[in-house]
Amino acid sequence: MKKIxxxxxxxxxxxxxxxxxxxLILTLFVTYEVFSRYAFKNPHxxxxxxxxxxxxxxxxMAGAYTLGKNGHVRGDVLYGFFPPRLxxxxxxxxxxxxxxPGVIALVWAGYNYASESxxxxxHSTITADGPPIYPFKAIIPIAGVAxxxxxxxxxVRCVQCLRNGHWPSRDIDVEExxxxxxxxxxxxxxADIENADRYVVQQGDKA
Amino acid sequence: MRKEAWFGISILIAIVLALIVFMPAPxxxxxxxxxxxxxxxxxxxxxxxFPTAFTLMxxxxxxxxxxxxxxxxxxxxxxxxxxxxxxxxxxxxxDVLIAVPLFIFMGYLVExxxxxxxxxxxxxxxxxxxxxxxxxxxxxxxxxxxxxxxxVGAVVTLMGLLALPAMLKSGYDVKLSAGVITAGxxxxxxxxxxxxxxxxxAVAGVSVVKLYAAAFxxxxxxxxxYVLYIILVAKIKxxxxxxxxxxERRIPLPEFASRIKDSISNxxxxxxxxxxxxxxxxxxxxxxxxKQLLIxxxxxxxxxxxxxxxxxxxxxxxxxxxxxxxxxxxxxxxSAVQYAGSLQEPAGSGLAEPPGALAEPPGSSLAEPPGGVSxxxxxTAPVTDNNAAAPAGxxxxxxxxxxxxxxxxxAVGLALIIAFYAWFTFARLEIFKMLLxxxxxxxxxxxxxxxxxxxxxxxxxxxxxxxxxxxILLALCYRRLNMPMLKESVYLAARTSAMVCxxxxxxxxxxxxxxxxxxxxxxxxxxxxxxxxPVEFMILAQIVIFLLGWPLEWTEIIVIFMPIFLPxxxxxxxxxxxxxxxxxxxxxxxxxxPPVAMSAFYLKGVAPPHVTLNQIFLGMLPFMGxxxxxxxxxxxFPKIGxxxxxxxx
Numbered sequence: 113m114k115k116i117x118x119x120x121x122x123x124x125x126x127x128x129x130x131x132x133x134x135x136l137i138l139t140l141f142v143t144y145e146v147f148s149r150y151a152f153k154n155p156h157x158x159x160x161x162x163x164x165x166x167x168x169x170x171x172x173m174a175g176a177y178t179l180g181k182n183g184h185v186r187g188d189v190l191y192g193f194f195p196p197r198l199x200x201x202x203x204x205x206x207x208x209x210x211x212x213p214g215v216i217a218l219v220w221a222g223y224n225y226a227s228e229s230x231x232x233x234x235h236s237t238i239t240a241d242g243p244p245i246y247p248f249k250a251i252i253p254i255a256g257v258a259x260x261x262x263x264x265x266x267x268v269r270c271v272q273c274l275r276n277g278h279w280p281s282r283d284i285d286v287e288e289x290x291x292x293x294x295x296x297x298x299x300x301x302x303a304d305i306e307n308a309d310r311y312v313v314q315q316g317d318k319a
Numbered sequence: 320m321r322k323e324a325w326f327g328i329s330i331l332i333a334i335v336l337a338l339i340v341f342m343p344a345p346x347x348x349x350x351x352x353x354x355x356x357x358x359x360x361x362x363x364x365x366x367x368x369f370p371t372a373f374t375l376m377x378x379x380x381x382x383x384x385x386x387x388x389x390x391x392x393x394x395x396x397x398x399x400x401x402x403x404x405x406x407x408x409x410x411x412x413x414d415v416l417i418a419v420p421l422f423i424f425m426g427y428l429v430e431x432x433x434x435x436x437x438x439x440x441x442x443x444x445x446x447x448x449x450x451x452x453x454x455x456x457x458x459x460x461x462x463x464x465x466x467x468x469x470x471v472g473a474v475v476t477l478m479g480l481l482a483l484p485a486m487l488k489s490g491y492d493v494k495l496s497a498g499v500i501t502a503g504x505x506x507x508x509x510x511x512x513x514x515x516x517x518x519x520x521a522v523a524g525v526s527v528v529k530l531y532a533a534a535f536x537x538x539x540x541x542x543x544x545y546v547l548y549i550i551l552v553a554k555i556k557x558x559x560x561x562x563x564x565x566x567e568r569r570i571p572l573p574e575f576a577s578r579i580k581d582s583i584s585n586x587x588x589x590x591x592x593x594x595x596x597x598x599x600x601x602x603x604x605x606x607x608x609x610k611q612l613l614i615x616x617x618x619x620x621x622x623x624x625x626x627x628x629x630x631x632x633x634x635x636x637x638x639x640x641x642x643x644x645x646x647x648x649x650x651x652x653x654s655a656v657q658y659a660g661s662l663q664e665p666a667g668s669g670l671a672e673p674p675g676a677l678a679e680p681p682g683s684s685l686a687e688p689p690g691g692v693s694x695x696x697x698x699t700a701p702v703t704d705n706n707a708a709a710p711a712g713x714x715x716x717x718x719x720x721x722x723x724x725x726x727x728x729x730a731v732g733l734a735l736i737i738a739f740y741a742w743f744t745f746a747r748l749e750i751f752k753m754l755l756x757x758x759x760x761x762x763x764x765x766x767x768x769x770x771x772x773x774x775x776x777x778x779x780x781x782x783x784x785x786x787x788x789x790x791i792l793l794a795l796c797y798r799r800l801n802m803p804m805l806k807e808s809v810y811l812a813a814r815t816s817a818m819v820c821x822x823x824x825x826x827x828x829x830x831x832x833x834x835x836x837x838x839x840x841x842x843x844x845x846x847x848x849x850x851x852x853p854v855e856f857m858i859l860a861q862i863v864i865f866l867l868g869w870p871l872e873w874t875e876i877i878v879i880f881m882p883i884f885l886p887x888x889x890x891x892x893x894x895x896x897x898x899x900x901x902x903x904x905x906x907x908x909x910x911x912x913p914p915v916a917m918s919a920f921y922l923k924g925v926a927p928p929h930v931t932l933n934q935i936f937l938g939m940l941p942f943m944g945x946x947x948x949x950x951x952x953x954x955x956f957p958k959i960g961x962x963x964x965x966x967x968x
Contacts, residue, residue, distance in 0.1 A: 191368025210377025
């Protein structure tokens with residue numbers, strides 16, 4: 113059981129990271145497109161569709177990964193003060209009350225939407241002769257399924273926390289503000305900070 | 320459990336109890352009641368700390384089902400699902416939001432290119448002579464870096480590591496130092512290219528281009544007010560911001576420079592030229608001198624290019640298309656000068672900007688800094704130049720005519736550049752080189768991105784992509800581009816954009832349900848029935864947003880609560896563009912308001928142990944006051960923001 117959950121976590125991380133590269137592709141693609149437009153006078157009609165699809169795929173497929181890394185924004189003013197058990201209990205209730213109904217509905221709706229699009233072999237109408245659009249629409253249910261899977265992992269984490277009184281650890285791949293890395297980057301050591309403390313104390317003495 | 324938690328919980332329980340008391344009996348509940356219930360519940364559940372995107376989504380689905388309950392279960396479910404998927408798909412194909420992951424990606428790349436150390440050092444040397452120089456340099460570093468990255472946490476942490484010890488060491492007041500860093504770090508939220516404005520544009524249906532144009536001067540104004548405040552403090556209370564000692568101000572000269580300085584001249588240009596032909600400096604390789612000479616000549620070369628181009632353009636205005644081009648072209652150079660001037664204003668005594676130093680060769684289409692038209696004296700000159708030249712040129716296209724204004728500008732520019740070289744010593748050459756390696760690349764990148772958006776060469780998302788590409792190049796130039804760094808940036812960009820965009824998905828489902836239930840209408844009627852004047856409404860709205868800024872992040876406020884305010888703007892005849900700028904400024908204030916200001920905690924995380932959180936909060940207060948002052952100023956003089964978009968569009 114634990115193994116399966118861990119595997120889900122890893123797979124979702126992998127998918128999210130994989131689709132994260134869409135950001136780089138998007139950057140290079142659009143830069144090239146702009147260059148092509150101005151330098152070669154050769155704009156591509158399908159460029160807009162591709163941009164849209166890259167962006168849509170990027171954020172939809174990274175949703176589960178973000179959930180797994182606790183990256184979705186939450187109102188944590190009060191939450192931060194709660195003891196872990198209460199946090200877990202609230203999370204558990206709200207996962208069942210809001211998360212699963214919402215995401216299951218999304219998968220269901222997305223499945224219908226994409227399959228209808230597939231049946232009529234729908235193509236993008238933004239430009240004439242646009243690319244097929246159903247693979248893009250299929251992302252909605254796929255991203256939803258990934259979210260459900262990750263949601264199950266999170267629920268189990270809540271249960272574990274309720275039982276043990278502390279949150280099980282998460283695998284950390286990269287942090288937005290990684291203080292140690294930033295210290296390395298600008299060559300500041302803890303000793304430097306300690307050194308600066310002297311001046312603070314001096315000021316305190318004078319005041 | 321802590322007191323704060325109990326306090327919060329009791330408020331939430333009170334809200335729920337009030338709901339139960341005021342709700343009519345289940346039989347009498349109308350859709351409108353459900354709408355209000357929904358709004359109250361969402362506030363409560365957001366405060367409970369569940370990921371907001373999914374709270375919104377789940378609640379939206381449940382309440383949409385309620386709204387359609389009259390249709391019978393099967394149809395109701397079908398309708399709900401349709402609405403949901405259409406809303407989701409609309410976010411996936413939103414062409415405004417494409418810029419979000421790109422700007423975020425650019426931010427992470429620039430952050431990791433590690434320019435900040437050089438940037439801070441060079442600016443601090445440039446500012447050395449003005450009062451409070453370290454603090455001023457901190458604000459400007461923050462402004463430039465935060466604008467390019469947009470990541471508050473990283474900027475505050477980095478400046479906390481670099482600038483805080485430096486300021487403390489020079490005897491700066493702890494509170495002032497902390498306030499400067501926290502306030503400066505938040506500037507990136509407002510000064511374009513900022514993600515906040517894109518998200519607001521997507522919510523409000525306001526053109527991002529106009530938002531960027533409108534936010535530019537208020538952002539600069541805020542940064543300028545910070546600088547002014549610091550200078551004032553340094554003048555009034557020198558003990559809080561003592562001047563740098565001679566030793567700290569000294570710029571170590573490389574060997575060749577000190578030798579030329581001793582033997583020939585301290586002035587960079589004549590010194591280098593003499594050294595090139597003279598025999599006295601045989602031991603300095605000519606290649607070194609030539610390289611330095613080239614760097615020394617950059618301002619002059621740019622000046623010649625700018626003047627040459629505007630001469631060519633003002634001589635040959637042929638088709639209407641070319642006269643349009645010319646308008647841009649000749650605005651370019653002086654405008655860049657003006658911009659550089661305004662950015663460097665505090666440097667006046669230290670290092671005034673050489674004319675044209677910031678101006679890229681005007682031929683490159685991206686160089687138009689929108690800041691340009693800031694000072695009427697300089698900027699109107701070329702405009703009138705155009706206007707004078709264009710009508711004169713059109714009827715008699717063959718006769719080249721150059722208006723006297725052009726020669727006037729040329730003469731002034733020439734005088735400036737000569738003065739510049741008379742003053743350009745070797746020490747200043749060193750500073751110039753440092754700026755060339757830190758400040759100018761970032762400033763040019765930001766201005767190129769902004770310029771191409773504002774002048775319509777590229778859509779915001781295209782400009783964002785080119786900005787991200789610029790970030791990659793920057794990292795490459797600084798030899799920081801490697802696989803781990805790229806990976807980190809990509810993963811973080813994926814996560815942050817997923818966070819923003821999923822919130823968008825959730826909120827658009829939620830607001831659809833809210834509108835279906837008629838909750839929006841009730842709110843509208845209620846506010847309208849209060850019979851406020853537009854001014855009162857505006858103040859009320861800003862206060863509400865300010866209060867929301869305490870517990871919530873800006874993403875939540877803009878994505879969830881803006882849609883409630885926006886329909887009301889039309890009633891009070893308020894421009895959503897103007898409202899957006901006010902909101903952006905306001906939310907910065909929220910970032911600095913104790914006790915939940917995030918930037919304070921980031922700073923505390925890297926500050927020396929004896930710096931207390933209270934000191935940081937106290938230090939932030941004056942800057943909060945300045946922000947409120949800026950808000951009032953902007954409200955009283957909307958032209959500060961709206962002038963540029965009006966001129967351009």
